[in-house]
Amino acid sequence: EAGVAQSPRYKIIEKRQSVAFWCNPISGHATLYWYQQILGQGPKLLIQFQNNGVVDDSQLPKDRFSAERLKGVDSTLKIQPAKLEDSAVYLCASSWGLAGGRAGELFFGEGSRLTVL
Amino acid sequence: AQKVTQAQTEISVVEKEDVTLDCVYETRDTTYYLFWYKQPPSGELVFLIRRNSFDEQNEISGRYSWNFQKSTSSFNFTITASQVVDSAVYFCALATNAGKSTFGDGTTLTVKP
Numbered sequence: 001e002a003g004v005a006q007s008p009r010y011k012i013i014e015k016r017q018s019v020a021f022w023c024n025p026i027s028g029h030a031t032l033y034w035y036q037q038i039l040g041q042g043p044k045l046l047i048q049f050q051n052n053g054v055v056d057d058s059q060l061p062k063d064r065f066s067a068e069r070l071k072g073v074d075s076t077l078k079i080q081p082a083k084l085e086d087s088a089v090y091l092c093a094s095s096w097g098l099a100g101g102r103a104g105e106l107f108f109g110e111g112s113r114l115t116v117l
Numbered sequence: 118a119q120k121v122t123q124a125q126t127e128i129s130v131v132e133k134e135d136v137t138l139d140c141v142y143e144t145r146d147t148t149y150y151l152f153w154y155k156q157p158p159s160g161e162l163v164f165l166i167r168r169n170s171f172d173e174q175n176e177i178s179g180r181y182s183w184n185f186q187k188s189t190s191s192f193n194f195t196i197t198a199s200q201v202v203d204s205a206v207y208f209c210a211l212a213t214n215a216g217k218s219t220f221g222d223g224t225t226l227t228v229k230p
Contacts, residue, residue, distance in 0.1 A: 042222045105152070
């Protein structure tokens with residue numbers, strides 16, 4: 001079974017530039033998450049999709065971050081304009097869905113490490 | 118709101134020692150799920166175990182064991198006879214029935230040969 005794919009693995013940009021990250025979840029997984037992991041901290045949820053609808057984006061800084069999941073499969077997370085404090089690893093995760101005993105069991109990609117200079 | 122606290126930031130042990138990683142959580146939900154994930158140096162978080170709020174049975178899987186105590190809101194993780202390959206960051210997480218997961222800040226475990 002193929003895992004969660006993310007690209008790019010690394011990105012270095014200047015502040016105020018824009019960047020986009022891509023994620024392809026495990027086939028059949030209805031729920032997709034984007035997390036931000038700052039060095040030394042745990043992952044913090046940015047946005048959660050169920051199929052192509054947003055379930056939770058309460059912690060997404062909407063003035064600069066946007067995300068979409070067209071067709072309910074792969075997803076893109078964009079930052080525009082980037083700030084120094086956006087330097088982090090952006091993790092994509094997917095899961096089977098919201099119901100039942102597998103709720104919350106996440107499968108993670110390798111992450112996209114962003115450095116903002 | 119949910120909160121997960123991992124009070125131990127870093128732990129260092131010598132190979133073959135037993136080590137326990139602590140996790141305390143807060144939630145108002147009656148149905149929730151608790152998880153442990155491992156993040157090796159490569160960076161990819163790997164699922165280790167899930168417990169639901171109605172199942173307080175402890176679990177053992179090889180050298181790993183988990184102790185869930187609802188009375189103290191704790192879900193501790195013990196590695197018996199630790200090995201160098203166990204070196205990683207370990208995260209405790211709590212998920213709601215809607216699938217929203219809250220993570221602790223992790224415990225960095227270093228196992229020295």
